[in-house]
Amino acid sequence: MDAVQDLTGGGDVDERAEITSPTEAANDPLVLAFGRLQGAANRLGYILGRDLEQQCGITHLTFEVLLILGRAGGTGLSMRAIAQEQVLTTGGATRLVDRMEAAGLVERVEDPDDRRGKLVSLTELGAQTSVRAARLHSENIRRYFLEPLPAEDRERFAEDLRILSHSARDMLPRLP
Secondary structure (H helix, E strand, C coil): CCHHHHHCCCCCCCCCCCCCCHHHHHHCHHHHHHHHHHHHHHHHHHHHHHHHHHHHCCCHHHHHHHHHHHHHCCCCECHHHHHHHHCCCHHHHHHHHHHHHHCCCEEEEEECCEEEEEEEEECHHHHHHHHHHHHHHHHHHHHHHHCCCCHHHHHHHHHHHHHHHHHHHHHCCCCC
């Protein structure tokens, strides 16, 4: 049995089956595989997010924004760029950044290329929090995400997830 069949509990995901009943719908190999992916992501997200909140005092979404700003470096990012990267509305990104600013993690600075615009950048506290949280998060990812997988499959699995993530991101509409 190959890895794809293992993932779906023995069903062949390449077969195109006509679904004609609720039982067939519930047991469709593709539906099951995606449900398992979603279930694993939700459970792991909960476990990892809970540790970030308990040990670093930040939500997983806040951590993701700290990482986005860390990757951007330099002067920071626009609210639109943060919203696009996190699949948030610009209003949702603004509310999140407002909370992060109140916590001292980020600051709004003048955009050197647009006098009317503002960029969001890390404060020193935001940078320190990002590093502390990333150390915890990395260890938790290793423990809960990688260690349960066979060692020989880990690198390929991570690459497959990257491919899926980029493919889905590229299909999303860009914010105006």
